Amino acid sequence: MATSRDGLAARALRYLESKKNLAGSACGVVGVGLALTGLAGASWPFVIAGLYGAGALIAPPERVPVPDFDPSEQLGVLRGDFERLREYLAEVELPPAAGGKLTELLELYGRLLDPGWVADVLAGEPESVHVLSRAVRTDVPESVDTYNRARWWSRLQPGTVPPERHLERQLSVLFDEAERVTAGLHEVEARRQQTHTTYLEERERS
Known part of the structure; x- marks a missing residue:
């Protein structure tokens, strides 16, 4: 069970450091700015979530390094x-x-x-x-x-x-x-x- 939790924690950490999360977070910050200025209206949570999702989608996929065969x-x-x-x-x-x-x-x-x-x-x-x-x-x-x-x-x-x-x-x-x-x-x-x-x-x- 501890090994399973460790694996989930490692995957979560990798996602936090991934380009998708970084791009989504950057777009989410824009959404927060829109919410603070009132431009997002009452639906501001959906705007922030939508911008985060859009940013995560357009981010380039993570490149898995090719095994180095000797x-x-x-x-x-x-x-x-x-x-x-x-x-x-x-x-x-x-x-x-x-x-x-x-x-x-x-x-x-x-x-x-x-x-x-x-x-x-x-x-x-x-x-x-x-x-x-x-x-x-x-x-x-x-x-x-x-x-x-x-x-x-x-x-x-x-x-x-x-x-x-x-x-x-x-x-x-x-x-x-x-x-x-x-x-x-x-x-x-x-x-x-x-x-x-x-x-x-x-x-x-x-």
Whole structure:
């Protein structure tokens, strides 16, 4: 009960300090002036209340501050999930071709996520972080898990498309995606270098 009262008191205090209350109060003061001069007549309480309400309505809404997310913390969480993925994959038996492709993919993910300047560039590209997060947390484990389940069914229905072929195709798509992320980060650095070159050349001419 005390917590509920504290919450109500805090909300009341926030409203008293809000732009809506300040604007309404300013308009209400005008209403008080009209009442004191007799211009509001006998309906002065309604005039004051109406002016307060009008002021509160026209006041701009309070801006709620946007949460300050730390990109480096997001990458830290993703690194932890990546390690869990690697532990899971270490227990899974895969055919040689798919296993080799998966090893290449994990090495590329590892190079992108290793702490350092590459990860710093990655942290500044939310779309790239999203792509890697989706791959680590959903795409790779789903590909491996569906392969394991499909492999069991293929024993009951010989002659169907081998499940390892689907797995190889999926891992190839994910590897191409990771390479596009890498190329995009390289482009970011190239633009940064070009921008600095342009700045230095313009400074020299000025």
